[in-house]
Amino acid sequence: MLPVLEKHATRDAGQTVTKEEPVTTPVIRVVDLWKIYGEETDGSMALRGANMEIARGEVLALLGRSGSGKTTLLNLLAGLDRPSRGYIEVEGRNLQSLGEKGRTLLRRTRIGFIFQFFNLIPTLSAFENVYLALELAGKTTPAQAFEALESVGLKGKEKRYPHELSGGEQQRVAIARAIVKAPALILADEPTGNLDTATGLQILELLSSRCRDLETSLLMVTHTSMACRFADRVLRMVDGVVIPEDDGEAREIRNEKIESGFPAEKPRHHR
Numbered sequence: 001m002l003p004v005l006e007k008h009a010t011r012d013a014g015q016t017v018t019k020e021e022p023v024t025t026p027v028i029r030v031v032d033l034w035k036i037y038g039e040e041t042d043g044s045m046a047l048r049g050a051n052m053e054i055a056r057g058e059v060l061a062l063l064g065r066s067g068s069g070k071t072t073l074l075n076l077l078a079g080l081d082r083p084s085r086g087y088i089e090v091e092g093r094n095l096q097s098l099g100e101k102g103r104t105l106l107r108r109t110r111i112g113f114i115f116q117f118f119n120l121i122p123t124l125s126a127f128e129n130v131y132l133a134l135e136l137a138g139k140t141t142p143a144q145a146f147e148a149l150e151s152v153g154l155k156g157k158e159k160r161y162p163h164e165l166s167g168g169e170q171q172r173v174a175i176a177r178a179i180v181k182a183p184a185l186i187l188a189d190e191p192t193g194n195l196d197t198a199t200g201l202q203i204l205e206l207l208s209s210r211c212r213d214l215e216t217s218l219l220m221v222t223h224t225s226m227a228c229r230f231a232d233r234v235l236r237m238v239d240g241v242v243i244p245e246d247d248g249e250a251r252e253i254r255n256e257k258i259e260s261g262f263p264a265e266k267p268r269h270h271r
Ligand SMILES: Nc1ncnc2c1ncn2[C@@H]1O[C@H](COP(=O)(O)OP(=O)(O)OP(=O)(O)O)[C@@H](O)[C@H]1O
Pocket: 037, 038, 044, 045, 046, 064, 065, 066, 067, 068, 069, 070, 071, 072, 073, 223
């Protein structure tokens, strides 16, 4: 999507001049989002006025204890469930205004998904799993599926079925399946939850670097702080609310990351 040019009046050397500066629409904008399961009055309040934005190409880690509302937020971002109040914009479009068909199309073309248990189709080969995602996005170029598998280090393993691949390799297929359609956003739900630490770190490095190369935004939802090492920004969910990165706890995690000597890639998005 092309950036919108907006006129800004700025002061320059004592003179007021009008400049045109690019204003890029966030890939995701969450505004005062509430989700109450059951009745409004005595239902379970999973989200209580969550707000957040994700910029194009930004890599975000969202931490939170069990029950803090992470899965609920992901389901709403994917358009799989409706908010009780508030709204979500994806690339400037209100999700609710798209209707069911529009949301399905959006999921197939603009959003990629990575799951804890990989969610590959067991009767399809690695290539077929990736190609199916491409077809659903309306594209029919097998070369793209081969390229995506090569880019995650699986050249030569295209014909293997999921049960013939290790957990880390299966997650690589899932990454290829997510990136092959060049989506605006990848939603990753506990992407390392089923992997050992070393493999998990490799997967996080691969996933975040592929997203940066493609300028795809990435939201990694996780219990652990491991994903923070690869994030431009760390957010925390507490009782259905997103706590901004300048919050003390989030800062502590970033400091731990720097102290650990891990390649703390410079955050590219300053707000
Ligand atoms: N379908 C549902 N009906 C009623 N309450 C629900 C439903 N789904 C989730 N909840 C409640 O909403 C709150 C948030 O749940 P959610 O699954 O979003 O948390 P989470 O942070 O993803 O937890 P976890 O890390 O354990 O997966 C919890 O209190 C949960 O019990």
